[in-house]
Amino acid sequence: MSVLVPLPFVLPLLGAALALVVRRRERWLRLIAPLVVAGVVAAAGALVAAVARDGVIAVQLGGWAAPLGITLVADRLSTLLVTVSAAVLLAIMVHGVGEGAGGLGEHEPGVFYPAYLTLTAGVCLLFLAGDLFNLFVAFEVMLASSYVLLTLSPTRERVQAGMTYTAVSLTSSILFLTAIGLTYAATGTVNLADLSTRTAELPAGTRTALAMLFLVVFGIKSAIVPMHLWLPDSYPAAATQITAVFAALLTKAAVYSLIRVETLLFPRDDLSWPMLLLAALTMLVGTLGALTHDDVHRVLSFTLVGHIGYMLFGLSLFTVAGLTGAILYLVHHIVVQATLFLVSDLMQGLTGEITLTRLRGLATVSPLVSVLFFIPAMSVSGVPPTSGFIAKLALFQAGVDGGRTAAYAVTGVAVLTSLLTLMAMSRMWALAFWRTPRDPNDLPERPHDEAARGGIRIMRAVTVAMVCGGLLIPAFAGPLTEWSHRAATELMNPAPYVQAVLEDR
């Protein structure tokens, strides 16, 4: 079984190397890249089965024993996230292939495919990393490819946005490195499992300072509110399906790291108060920002910021129920946020517009796109039969269960921001889909050549598949909640995790 654990990031790395070799042959690239990502999905699925059977699986790379070598750990949380991310990465990859094959995209395939595969490798390694330094390396692999993807086929806006994004990400990475150095100086190890036993011996002040430092580092990377300003300025500049990848995975990877670090290294809820406050702020500011913007991508980027607040809220409760909610929210939001961006790509393709005030009457122009927008929009607002409802309900219950006044208050804020999100989505719906349609002669002409139409068909099929994937979450809500609950229990009682990593010491 141990050979399965490194597969999700070794496969795409090899694929990226192969893609660089054949970078001049577009047809090969379009064949190899999706196959490799499909392989990652298969490996992740096998990993889920293995973890369901055997519990936590730890692998020591190179045979060095645990606290010194590089450790990879697959537990319930990481395998769940690897699987969901790989599936979303595959969908967006196929979308990109459709765009490339139809000649609709503007990016250079010889750069796009290798960078995308490296991003896949970074994301998978990040979820599986068993020590802090490896986590840092995974972040860098992921971010370095994201810098390339963001500034692909550079225009003025992209280069400017790329500079903001790169500078902010690098600053947080350097703070991360410093935090690792300080942790090592204080404890003499960077292995997460080893750390979880050693941080208990630290003086309370040192421990809180380290926990705060990690909160700032991952707070910048995941766009928690006072540190979110870079996100709505940089994400909308990229090509749409790349923004979809970023929105789905990069911030969520930081949230995952925050959950991992704060539960494993700092199991006391020292930071519960400030984190609750930050969660409330993030929800409010993000959603209010979404209500005030005109550009569809900016609105979606602001809702992304707002919804990071929900995951932080789940974590800041420091209970099994809260973490269950946070994990459910992570899974739901990875799928739904990516879907919304892909739909916005279809909207742009239909009308050539992406500003809300200028989009109009899409419901009559294309009923299919309207349905495709409606379902994830309702899901992100948390309307009952959708995946957002299940995740939000779990969070609200967890918030009320604890019996703490602060948690009650933040639950109230969460309910309010859900309504505000619904308002933002209704506003988008009313402006873009419902008004009198524009004169059909104003619309850009549909492409006539066969390749472009084939590409559009592929892109639509992917979006339909993503919407259906979002609907699978409520359909399988029972097993998913069960799995998340057990993952949260593992997080709160890390004994099996620690034992699996350190057993052969």
Add this chain to the structure above:
Amino acid sequence: MTGPTLVLTAAVAVLFATGFHLMLQRSLVRIVVGFMLLGHGANLALLLAGGPAGSPPLLGDGNDEEMADPLPQAMALTAIVITFGVTAFLLALAYRSRLLTGEDEVQDDVEDRRICAEENPDPDTWTGDPVEGDPVGGGGEPDRRDERPGEPPRGGRPDGDGG
């Protein structure tokens, strides 16, 4: 061993302070240099985390007590390689930015300027010559600002805003 360690700690502090200061500037080259200094500071901090210097950490050479801790050194090496790669990318980006915009400065976000324009209908306070205390564009060169294509037309609202 406190002597050299104290010097190194001070060096880390200076590198971080200078690096952050440079990163807050508007010129891209300064940002890149600031990032490099920050990277060096972080690597030095990692090295310091390994404790005082000792004999070379080779198996079968000297006893355990005298050896330097090799783990932070390995980590610093990895971090240096990463910093190296990313710096190269940043430099390329700064170069491309200069090619595209003809200058080395980070420019104002168009959306920020639009919001500022809505709050401040008086055109002189947000476009044209920068005024001291102007929240958006204080400190830029007045002769260059008018040439930026991303800037909304003087005295009016930008095209992208219909409502």
